[in-house]
Amino acid sequence: MSADAREAPDNPYVEDPATEFDPVEDIDDETAREQAAQLREALRYHDRLYYRDADPVIPDRDYDALLSRLQALESAFDIDTDGSPTQRVGGEPLDEFDTVEHVAPMRSIDSSGDVEDVREFDRRVHDRLGLSRGGSGSDDGEDDGTDSGGSDGQASLTDYDESAPQTTSEVEYFCEPKFDGVSVEVVYEEGRFVRATTRGDGEKGDDISANVRTIRSIPLRLTGDYPGFLAVRGEIFMPREAFQQYNRERVERGDDPFANPRNATAGTVRQLDPSVTAERPLDCFFFDVLDSTYDFETQHGRQDRLPEWGLKTNHRTALVDDIEGAIDYRDDLVADRDDVDYEVDGAVIKVDDLAQCDRLGSTSRAPRWAYAYKLPARTEETILRDVVVQVGRTGRLTPVALLDPVDVAGVTVSRASLHNPDQIRDLGVAVGDKVRIERAGDVIPYVAEVVENNADGHFEFPEHCPVCDSAVEHDGPLAFCTGGLACPAQLRRAIEHYVSRGGLDIEGLGEQKLDQLVETGLVESIPDLYDLDEEDLAELEGWGETSARNLRDELEAAKAPPLDDFLTALGVPEVGPTTARSLARTFGTLDAVMEADEEALREVDDVGETVAHEIREFFGSERNREVIAALREHGVSPQEVAVETGAALDGLTFVFTGSLDGLTRGEAQDLVERYGANATSSVSGNTDYLVAAEGAGQSKLDDADANDVPVLSQAEFEDLLREEYGIDVDGEA
Structure with a gap:
């Protein structure tokens, strides 16, 4: 029933x-x-x-x-x-998606955000049908340029009412929201779900049936008096509220949130593991019949029939008398877009009479009987939907604003920093407020101000860590979890950073596998990585003997890392690769870095007062020293580095490209830096020499030519150091 x-x-x-x-x-x-x-x-x-x-x-x-x-x-x-x-x-994971030909072409539709383009679409419809235009147009099809505003033909954004008095206009339009999701073809035979396919190139797409079966708003069996064959088109989307909750969970785990619901949806329906799709909050609206054994006469008749068969439709549709009514419909969508639980990026305007649609036909790309009147992009001002507190690997708690996606300087932004509790208080910001977003240095988005207060009270910063429930400790404007590595967020992110490409670059430990090791208790601290047993690893889901052995080999090979890589991997606050290299070549050994006082640290390039304090605090922590001692007990021994031997090359800047003979590019950079030079990765007007070895990059050679930078071969580079500066590359005199 x-x-x-x-x-x-x-x-x-x-x-x-x-x-x-x-x-x-x-x-x-x-x-x-x-x-x-x-x-x-x-x-x-x-x-x-x-x-x-x-x-x-x-x-x-x-x-x-x-x-x-x-x-x-x-x-x-x-x-x-x-x-x-x-x-x-969800079922078993797939190896790949099969390609399937559509029952009928899934064409895109022409679109514009310019109202005159919409009126031009109406003119073309009337001309092709051989009809005169009423309402705002004249009989000969020329537009008088006036906007009729709210016309008598405007319909409210409600379900179409079959019993309502109908107009006698020659062309009526059926209007519906243009959803910002992923288009899908779903086929039913004798009422049973057969397959679902992505739009692809419009003629064929990927078979995503295994994933679509997990979406509960898409019936596996139709209801009522359904046709023997039915192919329908729908739009899969992630509801806005569910999207914000899903992003909240990702941020709390330390993962990057999705930029917008459409990206989240597209990534989800293309998962090779259907169980992942099943866990994510997807929904679907159906809006078109591609083929059927049931005959229809109008677009609105299709819309009425689909729910009777168990197919979910959107109620914000309207049947209007003329194009001005369609324009008004779109303007109402603009006004209401923040109040609906799905993303809308336009209004779809369709000729309602299907016989007229057949006469109008289609181009190879788009139907001539439909047009999308786009909504303007949200820019700078948006709604703050949630505030989530993220725990970093150092234990710092950072409040993050989750937003309705908004365009800021050409970039879609769905999250923004609130920095610290003091800023939240100063802004007086709360969930539901309309806020203005800016990008610091055109890069990092942040909440600049509250434009409109829509909520009672303000966000209260938690007194306990949202991950481990440990007490929160405040240091000036900053807040920290006191749980240390006992806090899962800090442990996971510390290990993740240690093995990442920016750390020791240990392959075979992606996000999923790392979570698995932490959740099963095999890894409770960074040194535990070196205790992992091949047999234990091979028994885990998704592992095998080969992947377990490869990980063990990777870990063994990383026991003698370059000192700068090790310093970066430890996650010392404010110490990235550049600062780590400066510390390594200044102090030479891990012990020397660990024992250096703030005064000595401030003498290092790239290290100011704040960074020196952070380094001293990190190595002064008993907990951190215990971790380093445990790593050494497991055989981890960072390589010593020859300290700077003078300033013979002071003021010079070198760039290296290609494969050097007898030394790596990194070793060449270390060499010139030990003698006071700078080594950079790109050629500019400040570059003194480009050293181009075998396989040199053409772009760097072109940049050198454009900036009049001398280009040296490896032999010429070594001669320069030896003859001009008394530096022997082999002996380093």
């Missing part, structure tokens, strides 16, 4: 269902199959109410209990699961 009519099937699991069941081993096959059929019928009914109508009648815990019982019956009695609600959890 249709959920629209609120007619529940005669089924014991629909209203106030009993969730206590006899053990599966105590029932016979016939009883099990009968109960499974009832559970499937009830779960489909509840899915329609929850995901299509947003009007559930049972709590989530009861739904989960019914689903769990169905899974148990299907498993114990080997019941066919084709089309079962249990398939929503």
